[in-house]
Amino acid sequence: MNDDTKNEGEMEFVADEESANVDLSGKIQKFRQELLICERDRKEYLDGWQRAKADHINYKKDEAKRLEDTARFIASGFMQDMLPALDSFDLALGHAGSSDIEKGVLLIRSQLLDALKRRGLEVMSADGAVFDPALHESVGEVESDGEEGRVAEVIQKGYFLQGKLLRPARVRVSIKKQ
Numbered sequence: 371m372n373d374d375t376k377n378e379g380e381m382e383f384v385a386d387e388e389s390a391n392v393d394l395s396g397k398i399q400k401f402r403q404e405l406l407i408c409e410r411d412r413k414e415y416l417d418g419w420q421r422a423k424a425d426h427i428n429y430k431k432d433e434a435k436r437l438e439d440t441a442r443f444i445a446s447g448f449m450q451d452m453l454p455a456l457d458s459f460d461l462a463l464g465h466a467g468s469s470d471i472e473k474g475v476l477l478i479r480s481q482l483l484d485a486l487k488r489r490g491l492e493v494m495s496a497d498g499a500v501f502d503p504a505l506h507e508s509v510g511e512v513e514s515d516g517e518e519g520r521v522a523e524v525i526q527k528g529y530f531l532q533g534k535l536l537r538p539a540r541v542r543v544s545i546k547k548q
C-alpha cells in the first residue's frame with residue numbers, strides 16, 4: 371500500500387508541477403501579449419509625437435512667412451497713402467515762383483498728416499504744458515514772467531503712434547526771470 375500511496379502522492383506532485391508549468395506558460399504568454407500591445411502603443415505615440423513636432427515646425431515657418439507678408443502689406447498700404455503727398459510735392463515744385471507754392475505746401479502737409487493719422491499717428495500738444503521728461507526733450511531755457519517748469523516754446527513737435535510715444539517734443543522750458 372505504501373507504494374500505491376507513494377505513487378498517488380507523486381502523481382499529485384507531478385500533476386501540480388504540470389499545472390504550474392501550464393500556469394507559467396499562460397502568464398508568460400499573457401505578458402508577451404501585453405508587451406506587444408505596449409510596443410504597438412509606444413510606436414503609435416511616437417509616430418503621433420513626430421507628426422505633431424513636424425506640424426509645429428511647419429506652423430512656425432508658415433507663421434514667420436505670414437508675419438513677413440503682413441509687414442509687406444502694411445508697408446504697401448503706407449506707401450500708397452504717401453503717393454498723393456508726393457504727387458502734390460511734384461505739383462508744387464512745378465509752380466515754383468508763384469503764389470500757389472504756399473498753397474501747394476499747405477496741401478502737401480495736410481495730405482501727409484491725414485495719411486499718418488489714418489495709421490494711428492497723433493500730434494502731441496506740448497505748448498504751455500508742464501514739462502515732462504518722459505514726453506519732452508529740453509533743448510534750452512527761456513526766462514519768463516509765467517510759471518516756471520512749463521513748455522515755453524516747441525522747437526519740434528512730438529508724436530504718439532497708437533497711443534505710445536513715437537518721438538518726444540523738443541522744447542524750451544520756462545524759468546523765472548532774474
